Amino acid sequence: MLYQRAMAKKRKQTQPVTATSGGEPAVEAKLLTDLRGMIQRTRSGVAQAVNSAQVLLYWEIGRRIHKEILGQERAEYGEQIVSTVSRR
Numbered sequence: 001m002l003y004q005r006a007m008a009k010k011r012k013q014t015q016p017v018t019a020t021s022g023g024e025p026a027v028e029a030k031l032l033t034d035l036r037g038m039i040q041r042t043r044s045g046v047a048q049a050v051n052s053a054q055v056l057l058y059w060e061i062g063r064r065i066h067k068e069i070l071g072q073e074r075a076e077y078g079e080q081i082v083s084t085v086s087r088r
Contacts, residue, residue, distance in 0.1 A: 066072065
């Protein structure tokens, strides 16, 4: 019972930060830190999604060129690259 009273008293003393109240500097700093983190995580996720989409696009372009232009054959320059790399 004593614990419940203490928690109820604490809840009454704690006020949420609103645009008009100004809030505590520490609370505002934490809010800004959290918001920056959310933005950064979202930006990173978007960048990963874009990079993945580009890799898949380029792979598909290469596959189509290999199939439709080269007729499933290896390009001549490809053979030169392999022999050059193997020599080095």
